[in-house]
Amino acid sequence: MSAEISTAYEPQLVEEKWYRIWLEQKSFEAKTQSNKPSYAIVVPPPNVTGVLTMGHVLNTTIQDILARRARALGKEVLWLPGMDHAGIATQNVVEKRLRAEGLTKHNLGREAFIKKVWEWKERYGGIIIQQLQKLGCSCDWSRERFTMDPEYICAVQQTFVDLYQKGLIYRGKRMVNWDPFYQTALSDEEVISTPTMGKLYYVRYGVVEEPGTFLEIATTRPETLMGDTAVAVNSGDLRYQRFVGQHCWRPFPRTKIPILCDDAIDPTFGTGVLKVTPAHDKLDFEIGLRHGLEVVDVMNPDGTLNALAGEEFDGMDRFEARQKAIEKLRDLGLLVREEEYQNNVGYSERGGVPVEPRLSEQWFLKYPRIKETLQAVSSGQICFRPERWVKTFEHWIDNIQDWCISRQLWWGHRIPVWYHHDDPGRIYVGTEPPLDKENWRQDPDVLDTWFSAWLWPFATMDEETRRRFYPTQDLVTAPDIIFFWVARMIMAGFEYQGRIPFENVFFTGIIRDLQGRKMSKSLGNSPDPLDLIEKYGADGLRFGLMRIAPHGQDIRFDEKQIEEGRNFANKLWNACRFRQLQGPRTDALAPDPFSPYSAYILHRLNETVDRIENAFRGYLFTEVAQSLYEFVWSDFCDWYLEAAKTELQNQRESVRLNCLSVADHVLSSVLRLLHPFMPHLTEELWHRMSFGDSTIQFAPVNNVRVDVARLNPVDIAFAQRVYEAATVTRNLRAEYRIASNKRVRMILEPAESADFSVFGRLVNADPLDVDPKVVAKPGVPVAMTPLGQVFIPLEGTIDLSAEKERLRKEIAKLELEIAAVQKKLGNESFVARAPAVIVTKHRQREKDFMKRLDQLRERMAGL
């Protein structure tokens, strides 16, 4: 047995020490050669720019729990970590630094800029990896991957080339979501539509053929009117039928534009007349296509207007231009009115600015394997937890659009396409540059970061690892990347490995603050997990968080809960301390019969193991944590250890040892069961208590249950009666304001013959007189317990009225219960139609109540 345990658990040193040892022992490294069954998870790669958030803590803790649990169940575990190169985010970070030095990426040039990014990555990137280690994550760091590793780049390029050759990737000039801040195209998924207060402007366009007649149109974006190339109405709209085929005057730059009809126009919206701006609106673009309209792009990539908008708008920001356009319309007398109007505006997820629908030439992917992917999830071959996300997923798949995969960034996977200098129509697509490189120009764009992430479950593995560990078993992620990542990974899995990438997807909740708001940097409502680790220990943080993370529900974060985690660590620590003070470790459960209290705690241990196993099967981590918490704190500490204190005083060494062996079995079991949640603490105690010579990580958890044949039900029931009796008696003590530490004489009129010494100790009775023929004076406080009546003869004068009052209250309470039961039993329908078990149960309750009522009344009558 190691050095005596201190009185309070201090996690900092312990946690650091064990993590170092685990790394030294390489216990997290997955061995492809082992003959254990495989278990694999790949981490959702955090951004290389990322720092640890509460979301990461939640997500990673769950993965660590799964990984450690699998190790304890004898699996060969691969938990593969890594990072994502995060195109926009990383480029942004580096550009900011450059700006501080008075530089821009443009005056550096592409090559030098990329070099800077790598330098930044080597110096500052991946802080999050160290932070994850502080949490205790058991990732196989020897297999850490980065989405810009040379092999990974290769895999991404091969994928591009392959899909191009299959005709699934194509280049096209289309309307895309354009982020004017970062000046890049985005995928539909990266656009967040946000209700925004704006105005609806009603504007008059003069009809060319009928001077003096106007068509009134409603628009939220007057700044695009300079790009109008038509005005459109619904063909069925009688109000405007006669104008179709005529022309309107576009106010400025003033020109004639046709009036046409198109069924995409909703006659009930606004005035039913739409100004058609094919270059700046998706719907308008489609109308333009149908009617062969000219496309006039009046905007620059940065969101300013260009010369086509007219000299006075040239170079002006789009929102300034809106005001200017309104003024001009007003001056021209064309602005009829404006009204407050709320509409949804698409914002760039990253750039935070309104997205501009923009016509541009981009690369698109027709998603492969859509059918199989849908089928895999719908059929449950891939199991989503909670299941309800299946619907969200199916809905997305059903409405899937081609994926815009090119980004106008420099940091990322460069598109492996070259255009010939002499003939730009000639293109070359390949993983290697063309042989006569000098005659070609490579596409300047890079691929969407998710185009590399979707290969993650297999592109991170070498041949051997893949053979052994693909497909993986579990994926743990937040539901907000279900489309970005999860869905696409399944497609890639089918396309490139011929099978699903994972069997289960566990979607975590989102961590919110106490007001229910998402945690965000800008709100400043996100606690720094590292501070929490500092204050409560990584184990405290992990356990505290898991205990409040309801299955698939958002989590309201409260630091108090983390404090609970720390307190629990301390509780277990002290339980071990207490055990250690009683003497050296025992070898195994004693072969002799158990005391009732031992039988009871072992029975509860069995129940707890059942509960935990069920919970694990359902991925109910909160339930696992809660079971262990209750078992340790209540069953073991509050009841067993207190009962054990009597047995440990027993003169007979065999009784003592028997009790200690039970405590050892329970503690050793708890440590193993709890290890996935609190890895450091349990490892420390495992060694301090000498429960094992080597790490607890691989100590089996399937041998915890105690043979039921050894647990006498009669004993278990007796212990339960003792505990119940203790509770009732303590209530009585408290009613009479007897300090809990004060020893008082009590008299038990026993309902059975047994050893009541533990009971006496639990209620702090000294002495406890057991007297079957006790005649208590009237007014002596009494507790009706399952062990019999317990009297507390108080010194001094007996307060008759106090006891009367107390009894009266208790009787009243009981009568209410009895009335309820009798009402139930008096209902013929109930007796006839309810299951017999239930009826019997209530009959028994009635009997028990009546018996107690009689006792109470008798006592009352004696006063």
Next chain:
RNA sequence: GCACGGUUAGCUUAGCGGUAGAGCGACUGGUUUACACCCAGUAGGUCGGGGGUUCGAUUCCCUCACCGUGCACCA
């Protein structure tokens, strides 16, 4: 507009057809063979509103309200 969640003690929440349960906070008492990061005890709930099914509904169904999320519309 469509879909999916949620609404239980002051707070965070468990339970999801048969006696409403925990932790925190509040209150009372307390250094008893580990633990004040603790121990013993008390108070506090018409389980969001309304309807229905049932012998019985917090639990199942319908409906309304509010909160959250996703998708669509977004002139």
